[in-house]
Amino acid sequence: MSEQNKATAKRMFDAWNTRDFDVFDEVIAADAIDHDPQNPYAEVHGPAALRRQAEMYVAAFSDTRMLVNEQIAEGEFVLTRWTATGTNDGPLMGMPATGKPVVIQGMTVARFRDDGKISEGWTSSDMLGMLQQLGVIPAAQSAST
Template identity: 40%
Template sequence: MADAKQIVRRLIEEPWTGNMHVIDELIGPGYIGFDPSAPEPIRGPAGAKTQIQQYIDGFPDGRITVDDQIAEGDKVASRWTARGTQTGEVAGIAPTGKGVTVSGITISRLDNGMVVEEWTTWDTLGMLVQLGAVPAPTQA
């Protein structure tokens, strides 16, 4: 079996380079994902593709880089950074032409070399502030 960290790295990075087939290759059919930007759990490879594609459409030059990973048992924790320019609509926000950099962490659970469950948290507020959709927080 391929190294669990490499499987997860491919799943995080490769869709952003045009390889959406990696989702079918590495996500199990019973996959469930939790992401603060998704109103409901993300289910199966098709759900994962839909979730990722909306951000690729909004940030077509976007890239995600895995910065650090830790693996233990059947889980891999990945710290990542996403960068891109918003030239398409995303989250109901019209294109701004602004660049964003956000960080996040994804914990992936694997079974037989496939990702079957993920928990992601990322700086959604930071993205909204960088896009000018919400004002920057002020210090009290």
């Protein structure tokens, strides 16, 4: 079951690359909960939450690419370490496009039900680094300067 769950989790990330967000309906339970505190649509449950989030990021980074770096599975959980790249060519959460490229890394833990669908998710990603790369927040300065 672990290998099957890893493949299902990877399909979620591949859907970002192909822009086939209908995949979310196939792999995410209708009552799934997203615990990502950075997801502006976390109050929405099921595949619609991830679809809205994916559409928001693709509108802001039309060349978004998601790379699955590695996966670890144990029991009903799959951890996916990923890297996202893209160029900010559209507005993002009220911020105008900067035209700047970003590379961010993150990890997502997906909890699977017995039917093979994702019932919960937790994501942690480098949003501070993304905002620094976009020039929205200044990069940290060395303590010696």
